[in-house]
Amino acid sequence: MLTYPLSGSSSELVLNVLTMVLTQGKPLDRAYSHNFSGVKLDPTEQARITVVTGDILRRLNLYCFIVDIEPTEFERLGSKLLNGWHLFHGLELPKMQYSLQVDAKLLAEKIEQAKLNQVLWDGCPQWLDELGQAQLQKKWPAERQALMQAPKxxxxxxxxxxxxxxxxxxxxxxxxxxxxxxxxxxxxxxxxxxxxxxxxxxxxxxxxxQDAGSQLVAAAVDAKPGMRVVDACAGAGGKTLHIAAQMQGKGRLLAMDIEQWKLDNLKTRAKRAGAHNVETRIIASSKTIKRLKLTADRVLLDVPCSGLGVLKRNPDSKWRDTAERLPVLIDLQKQIIDSYSRMVKVGGMLIYATCSIMPDENRHQVDRFLAEHPQFEFIDDETILVSERGFDGFYLARMKRVSE
Structure with a gap:
């Protein structure tokens, strides 16, 4: 955490980033990119800005509570929240051109009140706490607390x-x-x-x-040189490049996604990494999957998910996503695993993964798939809990195709 306050200009950047996230609904990474673009910042100062911004988002409801504002009021009252954040951490106030002051006595009283509410102190919105309790039960308090820590x-x-x-x-x-x-x-x-x-x-x-937990997911693919491997939800390709290294550049590694810009970024990264066996292919329709039926030694499905294992790194999603979105994602995951699993050849392996720690997206999804697809058998699975490993939270399961 900081040992001295932000400068006035850095404070303004924090407020601008948070305004884009909280009032315009922009993802945090895009808000950073927009506000840092064209600005000459010392790397240390940029790091300080991201530290403050990330911490505020990880415990937004707590900081709003102690300065008595609502998150929806941030665009108008953001300077008050930033001043409260500085006082909470024992720092002098930043010298901003326009700044709403905080009553120090009232702040101290509100902090003591907040300490009596562990869910609030951990920066957890009510919808997420209810979901975590229902899904993880006794394990949830430790995960909730771990998820409000800064990521390594x-x-x-x-x-x-x-x-x-x-x-x-x-x-x-x-x-x-x-x-x-x-x-x-x-x-x-x-x-x-x-x-x-x-x-x-x-x-x-x-x-x-790449987070160490994410690296464990790619390692579970256990790709060998000369294999035919499909990363079917490749995105920007972090796991794809890891698999390419496992294969020592030998064999065929097909990276697929429904968004071309992600695959274009992957091509650039693959060139820099020397991963010359990576091919990219846009998923234009179900025919793209059908053409690859029973051809792959390994298929990795890192499916779209709630992202509730990576809230340390993406804390903005706590204030944008709700429990109502989860059933929609679970249905999408079901469609993907049912369809894309057709690419695994007999004797090949299907690896299902999410960056969630919620069983409904993970083991429950795998159990449902296995019950409906007897041509696959369960090998093993792992939930990488944030509280136990210190990494981001992930889930992975490995299944083997034993018949057509």
Whole structure:
């Protein structure tokens, strides 16, 4: 956390980002991109801005409560909330051009009241707390508390170009402090506020920024050189590139998605990473899947989900998504796994994954699929809980096709 207050200009950037997220409904990453574009910022100061913005969003209802405003009032009263945030963390007030003051005595009283409500103190909206209790029961309080912590920065070593120790050495020479992650062979944790994407190591494709939990999902694919592998919900391709490294660039790796711009970004990343066996294909219709029936040794389905395992990293979704969206996502997941599983050949493996920790999206979905598709058998699964591993939360299940 900060040891001295934000500058006036940095405060304005925080308020601008939060206004885009809370009043315009923009995703946090796009709000950052819009506000940082064309602005010359020292990497350390940019990091401070993202620290404050992220912390406010992770516990938005708490900070609104202690300064007595509603989230819907942010555009008009945002400076009051930012001042309250500084006082809450024992910092002097930032010097903003226009600033609404906070009654320090009332703030202290509200903080004491908030301490009596653990759900509020953890920055959890009511809909999410009710859902978490219903889905995870006794495990939920620990997850709720873990999800309001700041995320750590993890990198995946690109083994197509280097190994973990050589990357650590190169990063150290570039002023980046990092260390090995003991239980994830491909991961290192960055422990300094370095500008990673300005390093020669990044430009040369030696690493990708990827959460350690996400790396465990890709590792479960267990792709081998020479295989035919399909990443059917590839997105921008973080897991695709990890699988390419598993395959040592040998074999065919097909990255598919319904959005062309994501695949275009993946092409750029694959070129930098030296992942020359990656092919991209837009899913234009169900015919795209039918043409690949019974052809793949591995099919990864990292399906659209609630994202409730990655709230540390994407805290804005807590204030945008609601429980009503979950049944819609569950139905979409069902459609994807039922349709896309047809690409797995006999003896091949289907890997189903989400960045959620909720059983309705995870094991319940897998159990339903297996009951309706006896040609697949269950191998194993894992829920990566935030409170237990410290990574983002994920789920993965592996199933083998035993007949047509």
């Amino acid at each position: 920065r993890y990198l995946r070593v690109n083994t197509l170009k280097c190994d973990r120790q050589s990357l650590l050495t190169k990063l150290s020479k570039e002023g980046v402090q990092a260390k090995e992650v003991d239980d994830v062979d491909s991961a290192i944790e960055v422990i300094s506020d370095s500008a990673l994407f300005r390093t020669e190591s990044f430009k040369n494709g030696l690493f990708e920024q």
